[in-house]
Amino acid sequence: MPDATDFVRELIRADLAAGKHGGALVTRFPPEPNGFPHIGHAKSICLNFGVARELGGRCHLRFDDSNPTTEDERYVRALEDAVRWLGFDWGERRYFASDTFERLFELSVGLIERGDAYVCTLTEDDFRACRGTVGEAGHPSPGRSRSAEESLRLFQEMRRGEHPDGAMVLRARIDMASPNMKLRDPPLWRIRHAAHYRLGTSWRIFPLYDFVHPLCDALEGVTHSLCTLEFENNRALYDWVIEKTQVARLPGARRSEQTEFARLELGYTVMSKRKLLELVEGGHVSGWDDPRLPTLAGMRRRGYTPEAIREFCERIGVAKHNSVVDVALLEHVLREDLSRRSPRVLGVLRPLRLTLESLPATDERWLDAPYWPQDVAAPAGAPTTRRLPLSRELLVEREDFDAAPPPGWRRLAPGACVRLRHACVVRVVGVVRDEGGDVAELRAVEVDEADASALASAKGTIHWVSARHAVPAEVRLYDRLFSAPEPGAGGRDPLLDLNPRSLEVVSARLEPSLGGAAPGDRFQLERHGYFLVDEACSGAGALALNRTVALKDGWAREQARRDPEARGPVAAPARRAAGGARSGGAPAAREVAPLSPAAEALRAEHDLAPDDARALAADSELHALFSATLAAGRARARLVGTWVAGELRARLADRAASTLPVGATELAELVALVDAGAITAATGREVLAEIARSGGSPRALVEARGLAKISDRARLDPIVAQVLGESEPLVARFRSGNAGVAGALVGAVMRATGGRADAELAALLVREHLERGA
RNA sequence: UCCGGCGUCGUCCAAGGGCAGGACGCGGGACUUUGAAUCCCAGAAUCGUGGUUCGAAUCCACGCGCCGGAACCA
Structure with a gap:
């Protein structure tokens, strides 16, 4: 039962229920193959494919490849891999915008013939100058008056490659003075003498997004075209293109509709393709699949699972306002998923020698150790235990020893007892230092099982490995790529915000059962985190591990709270910078804006509520209706004002009051009923809604339906x-x-x-x- | 400045005239052979001001704030 509910799903369900588009549901994921997909694409993929799956529709994979200079086949493959990896399937429905150019060309010819498009030969600079600005209207290009025949001839020449790049474009003829810049005769096709990764040099003109996208949607029979918020201004053009090209008449085509939702932003990373490309090409990361990147390839290599990402996308929801999601949520769902599938094993990241003096050098004890904690059920078929060797020479975590421990310390310290996971309790009896004074080795003895007080004093449990049996591994520990919550905020160079310590590589020693680990295997190194055996770097005998995500560390958090200075700026608890949509400060309380003289006069004369007076003063038709209503009945003027300026106007939306089958007589009757207490305000509103729909007398309606107020x-x-x-x-x-x-x-x-x-x-x-x- | 969109706990998302709710994070506690996981508890919000209403986060008005829009990119 898909419970996910958001405004997009609600809209689609409503459309389906209303029988819109013949009850069909077709969505699409329409990336441009010019970069690797990232977690933001995952949101779109999960939305488009998810909605189709849940609501009985289908989802297409479409490559929006109309820009020959940036696109490449390898990105097509990366996108396909990502969609499949996330668990979705486009079936036979894989499309390329570049396959539709011929049809798009034909539709353009129709546009020109009908006078809805023309060839414009303005230079790019002049073109820009002609367009005006957001504040001032543009003015027409000379080409606007070109005859259809002439435009057609030029357009054919463009296609044949008879003109150089930039010499001319085909433009829609819409409105150079539109307040929506997208509607100021936007270019539809431009000349580009460049090789397209699929088309080669067979096309010399390429259509632009605002032309390609609606048409591909329509041609594929897409019903719901979901895109991100920055395309809100493009929607008017989207509709224009579908209408004026008459594309919906073509077989299989539909009049698709665009709906916008907020793209995903994550803290401490960058999501724009441009910035990602910069990181990759600038050598700041090892490639598109660098595990520190938010690319799906990188996340996959780091150890993220499709299940976790899908769950994440479900939990963040879909809304219409920009938001920056806390990475803590991503990490939470990741750990939740990884915990279920990762056997627990022991490994020491930064080894410190510990000699168990009580164990003879020749002794070797093999212990049974469970792979799964009590509260995690082993996946079906997975082994439940393995054998762990204990010997005289052990390796423990350097961090687990402190010669002068802080209060609350539960690990190794001079004279202290701790439990070795799955083995026994030991007491530290000696600390060996090197000539530099650094701790080089610990000496310890096993505590007798009968020594209850010593056993009880062992509050902590640490992980360890037998030095002789341990297998070496290279372990990569990742921290966030950027140290700023919003890298590049305020226009600064994001590279300045790079975290210099985002990658740390250590030589670890792991328990021997891991000797046979294969690329792609995952496990939890107890007390450290979840790891994936790197698929790319683990050759024969050489194990390379990527830490997918660390375990939560309550102790470290507590220490950091006590001494914030001791921790790096990056490791400090994630705190998003204030800002975003909500920083709207509350200005000092302000008087309500003053009324205009006309409104004030109205208010004074009839004792109106200020808002009602304002509304009546601003709308002569409404004002006339108010006066007429007043004259037609005996209700109090203030109440009449509320009903005319408030309730009635609310029903009006954009229509004119004269279009309603409600006149002054009906209104006066209605208000009188309310004023006299014959009906409640709620009933009054209901009656108004009814007569606004189908006319009639309020009094008659009240009587017919028995709507009189119950005040008895x-x-x-x-x-x-x-x-x-x-x-x-x-x-x-x-x-x-x-x-x-x-x-x-x-x-x-x-x-x-x-x-x-x-x-x-x-x-x-x-x-x-x-x-x-x- | 004009056009479009959006303002609910620290963060993300609900409630669309009638109990402001969930998740993450944060804090506290229980449990613990992972300072993990799990469980429990607490704290925490309707941008402001008016209006309509018995009742407003929700409807209306006026403000304020944030985001997007002037690529022959998508």
């Missing part, structure tokens, strides 16, 4: 009693101190009476009943 105590009281009887949980909540539910109970009474109950009386009765019952 004796009549309402039993209704209240019944509602309360049926709302046991709510009543209980009230009893336990939640006074707010009283409102909900009043609401229930209102619903039970179809809005006819005198609300004030209902509220009074509800309160009486509740108090009596208590």
Whole structure:
């Protein structure tokens, strides 16, 4: 049962229910093959493919490849890999925009013939100058008046390659003065003498996004074209292109509709293709699949699972406002998933020798150790235990020893007892230092199982390996690539925000069972984190491990809190910089904007609410209706104002008041009913909605439907009693101190009476009943 | 400045006239042979001001703030 609900799914469900597009649902994931997909693409993939899967539609994979200079076959493969890896399937539905150029050309010819497009020979600079700015209207290009025949001839010449790059473009003829810049005669095709990765040099002109995209959607029969917020201004053009090309008449084509949602942003990383490309080409990372990158290839190599990413995409939701998701959420779902599938093993990242003096050098004890903790069920078929050798020479974590430990320390310290995971409790009896004074070795003895107090003093458990049996491995530890929450914020160079310590490579020693680990294997190194045996670097005998994500470390967090200086700026708890959409400061309380003289006069004359006066003053038609209504009845002017300027206008949306089948007479009648207390305001609104739809007399409607207000105590009281009887949980909540539910109970009474109950009386009765019952 | 979009816990997402809810993070506690996991508890928000309404996060108005838009990119 897919519970994921968001405005996109709601919209689609509504369209489906309404039978729009013949009840069909077709979405598409439309990347341009000019870079590797990243976690932001995953959101789009999960949305488009997920919606289709859940709601019984299909989703196409389409390559939006209309720019020959940036696109490449290898990106096509990377995109396909990513979609498949995430667990989605486009079946036979793989399309290339570049396959549609011929049809797009034909549609363009139609546009020119109908006068909806023309060839413009302005230079790029002049073109720009002609377009105007956001503040001022543009003016027409000389080409705008070119005849269709002439434009057609030029357009054919463009296609034949008879003109150099930039000599001319085909433009839509829309509106050079439109406040929406996208509509100021946008270019549709431009000349580009460059080899396209699929088409070679067979085309010398290439269509632009705003032309290609709607047309491909329509041609493929896409019903819901989901894209990100920055295309909101393009929607008008999207619709224009579909309408004016008449593409929907073609077989299989549809009038698709665009809906925008917020793209994904993650803290401490960059998501734009440009910036990613810069990192890759500048050698700041090892490639598109560098495990520190938010690319799907990088995340995959680091050890992320498709399941975790899908879960993440589900949890972040889909909305219409820009947001920056905390990486902590990503890491949380990752750990959740990894915990279920990773056997626990021991490995020492930064080894320190520990000699167990109580164990003879020739002794070797093999212990049984479970792979899975008590609260994690072993996956079906997975081994549940392995053997672990204990010998005299051990290796422990350097960090687990402190000669002068802070309070609360539970690990190795002079004289202290700790438990060796799966083995025994040991006591540190000696610390050997090298000539530089650094700790070189620890001497310890096994604690007798009978020594209860020593056993009990061992508060901590540490991991270890037998030096002789340990297998070496190169382990890569990753930290976030950038040290700033929003790299490059404020226009600075993001490279300046690179975290110099984003990668640390250590020579680790692992328990012998890992000797046979194969690329792609994953496990948890206890107390360290989740690791993946690197697919690319683990040759025969040489094990390379990538730490996918560290375990949470409550001790480290606590230490950091005590001494923030001791930790690097990067390792400090993630704290997003203030900002984003919500930093909108509350200016000092301000007076409501003053009324215009006309509005003020109106307000004073009729004792109107200021907002109503303003609305009436601003709309002569509404004002006239107000005056007429006033004249037609005896209701109080203030109330008439509210109903005309408030309730009626709200129903109007963009229409003119004269289009409604409601005149001054009806309005006056309605307001009089409310004013006299014959009906409730709620009923009044309902009646207004009804007569706004189909006309008629309010009084007649009220009588026909029996909508008169119930203000008779004796009549309402039993209704209240019944509602309360049926709302046991709510009543209980009230009893336990939640006074707010009283409102909900009043609401229930209102619903039970179809809005006819005198609300004030209902509220009074509800309160009486509740108090009596208590 | 014009056009478009958007403002709910620190973060992400619900509630679309009637109980402001969930998740992550943070804090506290229980448990623990991973300072993990798990469990429990706490704290924490409707951008502002008016209006309509018995009742407003939700409707209306006026503001404020943030994002996007002037590529022959997508």
